[in-house]
Every structure is written in structure tokens, then in C-alpha cells.
Amino acid sequence: MSLTLNTDIAIIGGGIAGLWLNAQLRQRGFNTLLIEHNTLGGGQSVKSQGIIHGGAKYALHGALTGSSEAIADMPKRWRQALAGAGEVDLTGVRVLSDAHYLWSPGSIAGNLTSFFASKAMRGRVDQVKGQDLPPALQHKDFKGRVYRLAELVLDVPNLIERLAKLADDSLLHAQKITPRYQDGQLLGVQADAYSINAQRVVCCAGRGNQDLLKAFDLTQPEQQLRPLHMVVAKGPALLPLYAHCLGGGSKPRVTVTTHPTADGQWAWYLGGNLAEADGVARSETEQIKAAQAEMAQLLPWVEHRNTQWATLRVDRAEPVQSGLARPDNAFVTEQGKLLIGWPTKLALAPDFTDRVLKLLARDHIQPSATQNYPDLPRPRIASPVWETLFN
Template sequence: MTDSARTPTLTPDILIFGGGIAGLWLINRLRERGYQCLLLETGTLGGAQTLASQGIIHGGLKYALGGGLSSESEAIAGMPDRWRAAIDGRDKVDLSGLRVLADTQNLWSTGSVASRMTSFFASKMLRGRIEKLKRDQFPSALADPRFKGQVYRLDDLVVDTESLLRVLVTPVRDQLLRFDPSRDRLHWGDTGLEAAEINGVRIQPRLTILAAGEGNAGLLADAQKARLFPRESAQSRPLKMVLVKHRLGHRLYAHCIGASNKPRLTVTTHDLPDGDLVWYLGGDLAERGVDRTDAEQIAAARAELDTLFPWLDFGDARFAVMDVARAEPRQQSLAKPDNAYARRDQDLIITWPTKLTLAPDLGDRVDALVDQHGLTPGAPLGELPDALPRAAAGQPHWYRCFGEH
């Protein structure tokens, strides 16, 4: 008997690389269409970008502060409604049971830019999409009489990324496999991935999707040796996020607008098992922080909180820093992409969602490419061999930063 005859072989319709929001969204969507799918993850499910995100599902208004709706904000304007439909079980990916941390977000200004915001948000372009709040409607963190700015409500939601991971993993748990680069092997051909060998099991897909975030760069390099995607390339935009563990009790989901046309600070709130809260800080603070040491970034975060919330005492708070890399298709001057990204070359598709909120848009784009490929659902795979290791779920970063399990 030959070695190939002894080797268990699986022939899924689609093999997906990457167990973050992109890969998990796609395997759920394609499974609902009847395709037999397997997914490979080298680390933990959601353990890179997904569980490091703030969980913000926004519709682009925070990018519209330059005075007009950009192509970026137009592209994502419908995303909050798509996510709400999925949470209600009315979308192609069922997110029933997903925990929503906030149904809406706030956008607040310091006193110095309040007048500019008033005229901008009163424009006909944004009427009905944003609401100016009265003082008795302010979130508790901004309710102090010393706050002199303005607060608006955005029709954007914030989801719990740990819950999101659980909802997406549960229907496809048995199809999520662990790929060990030190042991397992990939075999490329002229039209795409010929096979993946995982712990003695051979997987021969009809179509392969690269949805591995930062891992796409290495996979793309291998594919290019087989003369696939010769002009594609990846980029990584670093951020230095700050986590603040405190007992102040204020839950805030908001963007602070300063003098520029992007958020000065973005705050989301997350729970720890001991009852404390974590404020997760992004925005301009995180972008500028990549040029600082961890100690310098923490000092900058403390100074920013003291400036924006002088009535709150963060003296007993614990601070931590987390470096995050946003993996994307390469853009001129490392600019942020406007849309989800998906391209096909023969039997290979490469994807980046570019933002958590754009996962439904990525699903639409991949659906269209699968249809163009002419792929039809094949026979069920049946029970998978015991030799195939399953991928483990990741954990929110704030648990690890503050010693919670």
C-alpha cells in the first residue's frame, strides 16, 4: 500500500486561513450556503486583532468631521443596521445571542471646538443620523458641572468581542483546526493551494481563502512563489492601545473630538471578573503612541485623562499598554483602506476586512467571488479524523494584562 493510500484525505469545498473576525464570519456565511468548509488557525481563535479591538460597529460618522462624508464613511454607513439585523437573526450570518455593550455611542467635544461641531452636525447632510443631547442625557463620566463641551449620540453600537467570538465559533466548532507551522505543511500549485498536511491528514480544497490578518503576508509570499497575486502586498498599521483598570463605575462608549478631523480619544468600557471596569483607549492617543515607550504612553494617557476628565480621580487606577497591528492590503502612504478587501486569482482568494465593522461587507464581496469561481457545494465531509487538532479560543487582552483568568 502506498503512503498516499494510507494518508487520510479530506476534500472540502473551501479552506479558510485565519480564525479572527474575517475567517469566522466567512466560514459561517459559506456554511449557510451549503459549502463544506474547514478553517486553519496558527494561534488562538480571535487572539490577534479581533479580541484586541474595541468592538465598535460604527457607520462612518466619526470620519465625517472634515466637513463632508468621505468615501470611507459612505462605504460603512449601513454597517450598524447590518449588524443589528444579524443580532436579530435576519442576516446571512446569525449573531443571535451576541452581547451588546452599548446600543449607541457618544461623541463629545471640548469647549474649544464646540461651535464648529454645532454647525457641522446641524448640516442637512447629517440630519437624522446624529442627535445633540441635553445635559441630563449625558453619560455619567461627562455629567460633572465642570464639563463645558457638547455631547452627541451616534447610531453606532459596541459589541462584546468575547461574546462575538463565542457566537461565531459555536456553529462551526468542529471545523476550526489548529495549524502548527513547525509540523504541518502547505503545498502550492499553479492555480492555488493544492493541499495542507496537518498531523498526518491531507486536506485538498477546491478553493482557498486567505483571511489571516497579519498572517496573510507570509501566505501571500508563498502564493507568489507559485506566480499567484503577483501585484498584491500587505501593510501593517501599528497602534499602542492603553487599558485603564478602575473602580470609578463610569461606563463610557465615546469619541472625543479635538482640533483635527479624527477622534482625539476613543473610549470603550469592558468588565473584569472582579467587578472592576477597564477603559480601553484608542484614537489619536493610540496612533501617536507607536513612537513612545510603554512608560511614555502611560504617562501620555494619564495626562490626557486628567485634561479631559479633571473631575475624575484615576490615582488608584492600574494602567497597561497593548501593541496592536492592523493588518491591511497595502495603500499609498500606509493610508487606511476605505472598504473591506477581497480579490481572487484562480483558486485563491485573499481578504482583509480592514475594520471589524466591515465584516458583513467582506462577506458580500467573498460571496460574489465564490459565485464567479463557479463553485457549487460538494458532498458532506462526514466525521473528521481524530488526528486533526482543534484550535483553541483566545481570551480578551484585558484579562491577561491585569492577571484575570
């Protein structure tokens, strides 16, 4: 039997984009239903490194790109949210590191000179030494230079939990989602047994947007997938490190974040250039060997006898760009009452929501009378990869 639910905005996809948008819409008095077909955060969001970029990484080649400009505000907006004074109340969400670091292991002065000369970096980096170094680098054999960036690293599973709490009764777990039309007009969606009427439908289903577009009989916007082959190392001797380790090029040689595991250890999550093209071409065994060699060269004092290693293949889903380039901003487009988009970065979830809110305001979409939803099937929250890969 079909049950009808009325809402203002139906959101499809419970990653960071959908959950952040949902929280902000609810705060503004909108009725919302967020429909997730799997687990909350289980697409890219919980597999992300949780860095709230401010654009520093993108200024490495010295140029102030669109990317560095657009993203520069994000750390401030997230900090306000974490302090309970922002657009979404993230009080209580665990901050893994108050700063991300830029770590130059050798002497690649040329690279750093242009980096510090770039307008994007003025006043945003300080060199750190001794006791102020990240714990993993506090060793007598450490050589190199380390700079503190004003970028946070968040515990993403904890963030998703908080946003799920703010979503309250607006979450719905449903496997099959199809559009509902009347006289050629989009009425809402059918989500399993639930017929949902909505003023607007927002698809923010990460790589799932592609299939949803097909279901809505649309060919635009096109999606690109950028594959990554990440490495996770878990062990009793690992210490926290949140850093882009610089190589010779414009991309970090390796980007390391560190995550607490349920059994009281730390897991290093390794991305950056290691996880890109060459890394994607490697088998799992080859990729683990490459990561072990990289970390042995960079941190030779770390004892790895009891470290466990695993890899994870995951795609970044984004609107198509020429040459598979990285998009600069969040992206939202519309087809009548349907909005479709990708935040393109976890850090850009506020930018994604700004873009949706702007379109709603333009169309004078207002909250309707408050709806109380029955006890709906709820999606679970995804487990972090450092908990699932070693079982």
C-alpha cells in the same frame, strides 16, 4: 500519517473575517474548514474596540468620503444579525453599548459645524444631555456637548465565542500550513498532518497573510501595517464611556470604549489619536503618562488611586494604500483558486464576505455532498487584553 479531508472552502485565519465568512458559508450549505494556527480572535479582532462604525468618524472633516459611504450600512446589518434576522445569527452576543458618542469637550464649533453639515451625518446624530449622557460623563462638573451616533459597541470576545459555536466541527488548529499542488493546480492545503482538498482556499490571516503569500510563492497583494499603541486602564472608579472625544483635527483626540472584566470592574480601552504616531513613538511609561494626563484633563472628577494602567502595541494589517492611508472598504483579490483579503475593519466583516461570495458565485462554486469531519484539534478562543495585561 497524513489524513485527507475534503471540503469546499478552506479558510486560513480565525479572526472576525474568517469566522464571519465561515458562518455564512456553512449557512449556505458549504463544507468548510477554518484553520487557525494560534487562538481564535487573538490577532487584531479581540484587541479591537468593537465599534460597529457607520462612518461618522470619517465625516469629521466635512467631506463625504468613500469610507463614509461604504460603511454606512454596517450598523444596520449587524443589528439584524444580533436580532437573529440577519445573514449570521448573533443572538445572545453582548452589546456593550447601543450607541457610540461624539464628545466635544470644549468649543470646537467650526469642526462640528462642517461635521453636521455633511451629507453622511444627516439624521444620524442627536445631542444628549443630563441622564442620557454616558455614565462616566454624568457629573456636575461636566462641560461640553455630547452627540449620540447610531453605532453599536460589541463585546468582541463574546462575539468570537458565538462565531466559534456556529463553526461547530469546521475548526482546525494547525501550526504549519502549506499549499498543495498537482500539475501546477492548487488542490488545497497541507495543515500539519491533514491534507485538505478544497474548491477554493481563502487567506484571511490578518498580518499573517504576508507569510502565507510567501508560502504560496506570491508577491501580491502587498500588505501595510499601521502600528498603534493602545492604553488600558482598569479600576473600581471607572464608569462606562463609549465615545470619540474630539480635538481640533479630523481624527478623535482619544476614542474610549469600556469593557467588563472578570473581577467585576470596568476597563477603559483608549485609542484614537492618543494611540497613533506620537503615541507609537512613546515608551510604555511615557504613553501611560500621556493617557493619564489626557483623562485627568477630560474627566477630572474620576478618582484614579486604584486604577491600574498598561499599554498594548498592535498593528492594523491592511492592503497597501498610498501614504499609509486608511482603506475605505474590505478588500479581496484572487490568484487562481486562492483568494486573499483583509476586512480592514471588524465592522466590515459582512462586506468582506460579500466580496468572497461574489467571486464564488461568478465561478459557479456550489456546495458538495455534506462531509462529517473527525474529532479534529480545535483552536482556543483568545483572552481579552484587559484580562491578560494586569496579571
